[in-house]
Amino acid sequence: MSRQPRAFFALDFGAATTSAALVGHAGGRWRLLAHTAAPSTTDLDALLFGILDRVGKADRELLEFVSARERPGTAALVADLARLESRSSPPRRIAVLAGSKRQRRRLEEIASRAGWLVVGGSADVDDPLELSRLVLAWDTHAVLLGADSSPAGDEKRHLPMLGALVAAAARRRPELAVVLAGGAAIQESDFSGAGEHDRIPEVVKAAAPDSSAESDATPVDVATSAETTEEAPAVETAPGEPAAEQAAVGATPEGPSEATAPAATTAPAATTAAPRAPDLAAPAHAAPVELPVPSGDRHDSVLLAPDAESGQPAGSALQQVLEGLRARSDESRLGIARSVRSLALLLDKSIEVIEVGLDGGLRCRAEAVGPGHRTVVSSHVAMASASFAPEDLSDEMIDAVSSWSTIAFDRYRLSDRLRDLRSSPWGEADGEGALLRLAAAKAAVERLVAATPEISVREMPDIMIAAGGVWASTPPSVVALAMADLVRRPGVGRLACDQARLLGPLGAIADEEERRKMLKDLVEDVLLPLGSLILPAGIRQGRSAGRMRVTGETSNSDIDLQPGGIWAVELPPGQTATADMDFRDAVRLGARGRHFSVEVSGGLGGLFVDLRDIPLRLPDKADQKRATWESWQRAMWSEIDE
Amino acid sequence: MSPKTRARGRAEAPDVPPELTRIPGRRILVVSPVVQIRLGPGDRVLVSPGQKVTAGMPIAERTCDPEFIDVGRLNGATNGNGKGNGEGGWKGSQQERRRPPLPGKWWVGGDDRRGRNARREGPRRLAGTLLYEINGRWSAAAGDRHEKVESPTSGVIVEAANCIGIAMKVTGIAIPAAVAGGQPTRGYLDVPRLVDGELRDTALDMGRSGAIVVAGGRVSAEALTRARAMSIRGMVAGSLGQAELRDLAASEGRQRAALHSMPPFGVLGLDGHQRRPIASPILALLAALAGREVAIITEPPLLVLDVVDVPLPELPRDWVRVRSGTHAGREGRWLSSAGLHRFRAGIHLEAANVRLGDDLGPTIIAVADLERFIL
Structure with a gap:
C-alpha cells in the first residue's frame, strides 16, 4: 500500500454555505465518498470530522484504504488530507461614470455581467457633486470611466471634467481601482501628473483579449475562451481564468503566444497504481503579468481597457477586464465555468449551468464544436444581482419575487422577509419559507436569463445543470420545474444538479488535462440526475x-x-x-x-x-397568476401541504 | 428563563458539546469594534488618525446644503502638486490654510464668493471642500450651512479623510445588531416596562428626552415619529421593518432641508426585519445597564457601551433561541441532535430536539433556525 493518501477534501466556501466532500481513489477510479453542506458559520473541522466519521462507520476498510493508514485517526486525517478549495468572491461595488446616459447604461450592463454591484452616473444628467459622491463613497471599490473609442461631442465635452474628477478621487483614495475604457483612455495623463507627495498610480494597459482565440471560437464566444484537446494544441488560451489576467497577457511584449505556455504543462496523474491528488498548491492559471489583485489588496493602478463595443459579442472584452479585477483566482463561479468547459469536451455535449447563490449567480454554457469536436466554445456571465437575496434590493426585484410567488405578500412584508433571508440564508427553509426561497431563486434566474440573451438564443443544451446553495434543500422535481419554467427553448435535454458542489473546487485544478481526468472519473458523482425534459x-x-x-x-x-x-x-x-x-x-x-x-x-x-407555451403565458391578475403557478407546482411537489 | 446576572469581565466561552457547534453562534458582545462615520463632498474632518476622542467631541463638520461651486484659480494651484491630503485636523488649520490647493482640502470662499452682492446685506460663509481642478480652475462642494458632528462614543481615530469619512476604534464594548437607521447618536439607556414584550407609544413622553429607549420586539413608524418629537435620541428594538426605515429616512430628509436642526436620532433592530422579541440574555444585559451612557452606531449596526466590564447574563451552555421559522423568538434548552428530519413541504434538514420555555415535551427544530449565545 502506498503511503500517499488516495483521498482529498473538495471544499466550496460559499457566502451562505460551506460544502465539503471527500473524494477518494478506490476501485480503480476517483469517487465521491461522502459530502455535506452546512451554514458558512459552521466550524470547518467539525464538518470534516462528520464526513470522516460517516465514512468510517459505513465502511471502515474503505477509509483505511483511501487514507493509506491502518486505524486512521479522524483528527489526523482532517489535518493531513489535501484540500481542493474554491471560494465565493465577496460582492464589490463599482462606480460607472460616462459622458452620456447612453454610454453609462452600456457600461453598467457590462460591469453587471462581470459580477460587480453597480452604481452609475453620467455627466449629462448628474452634477459633479453627485458623481463625486459616488466615487468617494467608502463602499465603492473601483471606478469605470468609459467612452466610445471615438467619442462624439455629447461625450467628448464631458471627458476632461470626468477625468479630473476621477483622478482627484484616486488621489484621495489610493486603494480605488480605476479603469479607463475606450476613448476615456485619453484622460490617462490626469493620473500621471501627481505631485511628489501624492501616490502615483501605476498605469497598466489591459488590451482586448487574444483575437486569435476568438477566431477559433465560433459561433458563440462571450467572455470566452476556446480550448482544444491535447491532439490539437495549436491555439489554447488559459480557459476561464480571471479575464484581466488574459488581457494582461495580451499586453506583454512577448505577445499572446507566451500566454498559452502555462496552460497544460503538468504531467497527467497516473490514475491506476499510484493515483495522486490533483496539484492543489498551484493556482488555477498562472499569468506572467500580475494585474491588480482584488479582495483586500490595494489597487494603485489605472487600467486602460477596451471600449464597450470591443469583443465578440460587443462588450465581452471589457467584461473580461472587469471580471479579472473583481474575482479571485479560486473563485467558485469561475471554477464552475472551467469545469463545465472540461465536461463539455469530455462528454462531447452542450452543457449549460445555472447557479444561484447568496453573493450572485452564474449562467454558463459550453459545447464542443469544430472538426472532431475538439474545440470548446463557452461563455459565462456571473452577476451579483442574480443573488436570491440581493444586497441592493430594489422595488423591481421585490415585485419580481412577488410575481413568482404562490403566497400573497404585501411589498413591505416581502421586503422584510427577503432582507432577513439575506442575513439568515439557511433560516426557515421549510414550509412557507421554502416557497419564498423558490420564488426568490426563480426571480434571480429570471434576471440571469434576461442578462444573457446570447445564451438564450442557443438551442436547448444536452445537459442543463442546476447549481448553488439555493437548490440544496429543494425537492429534485421542483428544481426541474424551475428550470423548465425559466429556460424555455424547444428540445430534449437532460437535467442534473451539482448536489455535492464539486464543480467549483474541481475548476480550481490548475492543469486542464488533470482536471479532465478527474472529471472523467467523477462525472457520475458530480451530476445528480434530475431527469429528462421534453419541451x-x-x-x-x-x-x-x-x-x-x-x-x-x-x-x-x-x-x-x-x-x-x-x-x-x-x-x-x-x-x-x-x-x-x-x-x-x-x-x-x-x-x-x-x-x-x-x-x-x-x-x-x-x-x-x-x-406549456414558449414563452409562458400567464394571467395578468396576480391572484390568477399565483393559482396557475400553484397548480403546476403542486403537480410536482405533492408534499407542499404537509 | 430568568437569566441571573453577575458582574464579571470578558467571559471565556465554555466547552461546547460537538453537536451544539453545528448551531450557529451569536456573539452578545464585541470588544473595541471599528465603526465608521460616513462623510460626503463638502464635509471635513476635525480629527486626525491616532487621535483619542471622547463622546460628544466634535469630529467632523458637515455641509448641510452642498452645491457645486466653480472656485476659479487659486494661489499656487497646480494639479495636485502639494503636500498632504488636505486634512490638517482642527489644530493644524493654520498650516492647512498655507498649503496649496488639493482635492479634498477645506476651502472658504473669497469675498467674491461670500455672497456680497447688491441684494444681500451680510456676507455668507460659503465653505466646503475642493473637488478637482481643470486647467488651473478649481471646483468645490460648498454651502453656507454647516453643522458639527459629535463623536457618539469614545475611541481612537483610525482613519479620517475629508469628503470620505472617519473610522474609529471604539474604546468600550458593543452589542451587535442586525439593522440600523438614522444617524449615530448617544444618550442614557432607558429600559421601560414592556407589556407582552412591546412598548406602548404613550410611554414615549418628554420624561425620556435624551434617552435611548429599549422598545421591545418591534417599533412602529408612529413610535419613531413620537420619539423624535419628544427629543428621544434613539430606540432599540428586536426588529425594524423596512417600512419604518423608509419613513425614518424620509423624515430625516425633511429635517435636513429645514433650517433648524435637531439632535441626531438613531434606531437599531437587534435581530432583523421581521417581528421578534428581544433575546432574553440581551434584554437582561440591557436592563442591567439601564441609566448608563450608550451610543447607537449605524455602520456597522451597534449599541456601544462606554464601559469595559459589564454584568453578563449567566446562561446554561445548552441555551438556544429560535431565530426563524414558526417558533421564532422562543428560547429553551437544547436536548439532543435529531439527525436529518423531514419538515413541512417535504424538506429534509438537520434538526435538534429542544425544550422551549415551559413546554413539557421537546420540539424538533431545524438546526439552521436556532442560535446559541456566545458570551
Whole structure:
C-alpha cells in the first residue's frame, strides 16, 4: 500500500454555505465518498470530522484504504488530507461614470455581467457633486470611466471634467481601482501628473483579449475562451481564468503566444497504481503579468481597457477586464465555468449551468464544436444581482419575487422577509419559507436569463445543470420545474444538479488535462440526475396535441398530450427509455415535425413532458397568476401541504 | 428563563458539546469594534488618525446644503502638486490654510464668493471642500450651512479623510445588531416596562428626552415619529421593518432641508426585519445597564457601551433561541441532535430536539433556525 493518501477534501466556501466532500481513489477510479453542506458559520473541522466519521462507520476498510493508514485517526486525517478549495468572491461595488446616459447604461450592463454591484452616473444628467459622491463613497471599490473609442461631442465635452474628477478621487483614495475604457483612455495623463507627495498610480494597459482565440471560437464566444484537446494544441488560451489576467497577457511584449505556455504543462496523474491528488498548491492559471489583485489588496493602478463595443459579442472584452479585477483566482463561479468547459469536451455535449447563490449567480454554457469536436466554445456571465437575496434590493426585484410567488405578500412584508433571508440564508427553509426561497431563486434566474440573451438564443443544451446553495434543500422535481419554467427553448435535454458542489473546487485544478481526468472519473458523482425534459414548441391550445409512448427497461407508459400542462413520468435514475411522440400538428422539437422518437434518461424527478407555451403565458391578475403557478407546482411537489 | 446576572469581565466561552457547534453562534458582545462615520463632498474632518476622542467631541463638520461651486484659480494651484491630503485636523488649520490647493482640502470662499452682492446685506460663509481642478480652475462642494458632528462614543481615530469619512476604534464594548437607521447618536439607556414584550407609544413622553429607549420586539413608524418629537435620541428594538426605515429616512430628509436642526436620532433592530422579541440574555444585559451612557452606531449596526466590564447574563451552555421559522423568538434548552428530519413541504434538514420555555415535551427544530449565545 502506498503511503500517499488516495483521498482529498473538495471544499466550496460559499457566502451562505460551506460544502465539503471527500473524494477518494478506490476501485480503480476517483469517487465521491461522502459530502455535506452546512451554514458558512459552521466550524470547518467539525464538518470534516462528520464526513470522516460517516465514512468510517459505513465502511471502515474503505477509509483505511483511501487514507493509506491502518486505524486512521479522524483528527489526523482532517489535518493531513489535501484540500481542493474554491471560494465565493465577496460582492464589490463599482462606480460607472460616462459622458452620456447612453454610454453609462452600456457600461453598467457590462460591469453587471462581470459580477460587480453597480452604481452609475453620467455627466449629462448628474452634477459633479453627485458623481463625486459616488466615487468617494467608502463602499465603492473601483471606478469605470468609459467612452466610445471615438467619442462624439455629447461625450467628448464631458471627458476632461470626468477625468479630473476621477483622478482627484484616486488621489484621495489610493486603494480605488480605476479603469479607463475606450476613448476615456485619453484622460490617462490626469493620473500621471501627481505631485511628489501624492501616490502615483501605476498605469497598466489591459488590451482586448487574444483575437486569435476568438477566431477559433465560433459561433458563440462571450467572455470566452476556446480550448482544444491535447491532439490539437495549436491555439489554447488559459480557459476561464480571471479575464484581466488574459488581457494582461495580451499586453506583454512577448505577445499572446507566451500566454498559452502555462496552460497544460503538468504531467497527467497516473490514475491506476499510484493515483495522486490533483496539484492543489498551484493556482488555477498562472499569468506572467500580475494585474491588480482584488479582495483586500490595494489597487494603485489605472487600467486602460477596451471600449464597450470591443469583443465578440460587443462588450465581452471589457467584461473580461472587469471580471479579472473583481474575482479571485479560486473563485467558485469561475471554477464552475472551467469545469463545465472540461465536461463539455469530455462528454462531447452542450452543457449549460445555472447557479444561484447568496453573493450572485452564474449562467454558463459550453459545447464542443469544430472538426472532431475538439474545440470548446463557452461563455459565462456571473452577476451579483442574480443573488436570491440581493444586497441592493430594489422595488423591481421585490415585485419580481412577488410575481413568482404562490403566497400573497404585501411589498413591505416581502421586503422584510427577503432582507432577513439575506442575513439568515439557511433560516426557515421549510414550509412557507421554502416557497419564498423558490420564488426568490426563480426571480434571480429570471434576471440571469434576461442578462444573457446570447445564451438564450442557443438551442436547448444536452445537459442543463442546476447549481448553488439555493437548490440544496429543494425537492429534485421542483428544481426541474424551475428550470423548465425559466429556460424555455424547444428540445430534449437532460437535467442534473451539482448536489455535492464539486464543480467549483474541481475548476480550481490548475492543469486542464488533470482536471479532465478527474472529471472523467467523477462525472457520475458530480451530476445528480434530475431527469429528462421534453419541451416542444408550437402546440395548439384547446385539444389533445397527440400521444406519447415511453418504452423503458422496466415499465411502459402511454400519455395523452394535453396542451398547457406539465407531467412527470416515473423513470428512475440510471434507466433509459425511448419516448415516441405522435403530434396532431407539426411542432418544433429540435427539428420541425409530427413524429419524434427520442432517447431519454431517468432521474430523481423522472421524465418531464412540458406542453406549456414558449414563452409562458400567464394571467395578468396576480391572484390568477399565483393559482396557475400553484397548480403546476403542486403537480410536482405533492408534499407542499404537509 | 430568568437569566441571573453577575458582574464579571470578558467571559471565556465554555466547552461546547460537538453537536451544539453545528448551531450557529451569536456573539452578545464585541470588544473595541471599528465603526465608521460616513462623510460626503463638502464635509471635513476635525480629527486626525491616532487621535483619542471622547463622546460628544466634535469630529467632523458637515455641509448641510452642498452645491457645486466653480472656485476659479487659486494661489499656487497646480494639479495636485502639494503636500498632504488636505486634512490638517482642527489644530493644524493654520498650516492647512498655507498649503496649496488639493482635492479634498477645506476651502472658504473669497469675498467674491461670500455672497456680497447688491441684494444681500451680510456676507455668507460659503465653505466646503475642493473637488478637482481643470486647467488651473478649481471646483468645490460648498454651502453656507454647516453643522458639527459629535463623536457618539469614545475611541481612537483610525482613519479620517475629508469628503470620505472617519473610522474609529471604539474604546468600550458593543452589542451587535442586525439593522440600523438614522444617524449615530448617544444618550442614557432607558429600559421601560414592556407589556407582552412591546412598548406602548404613550410611554414615549418628554420624561425620556435624551434617552435611548429599549422598545421591545418591534417599533412602529408612529413610535419613531413620537420619539423624535419628544427629543428621544434613539430606540432599540428586536426588529425594524423596512417600512419604518423608509419613513425614518424620509423624515430625516425633511429635517435636513429645514433650517433648524435637531439632535441626531438613531434606531437599531437587534435581530432583523421581521417581528421578534428581544433575546432574553440581551434584554437582561440591557436592563442591567439601564441609566448608563450608550451610543447607537449605524455602520456597522451597534449599541456601544462606554464601559469595559459589564454584568453578563449567566446562561446554561445548552441555551438556544429560535431565530426563524414558526417558533421564532422562543428560547429553551437544547436536548439532543435529531439527525436529518423531514419538515413541512417535504424538506429534509438537520434538526435538534429542544425544550422551549415551559413546554413539557421537546420540539424538533431545524438546526439552521436556532442560535446559541456566545458570551
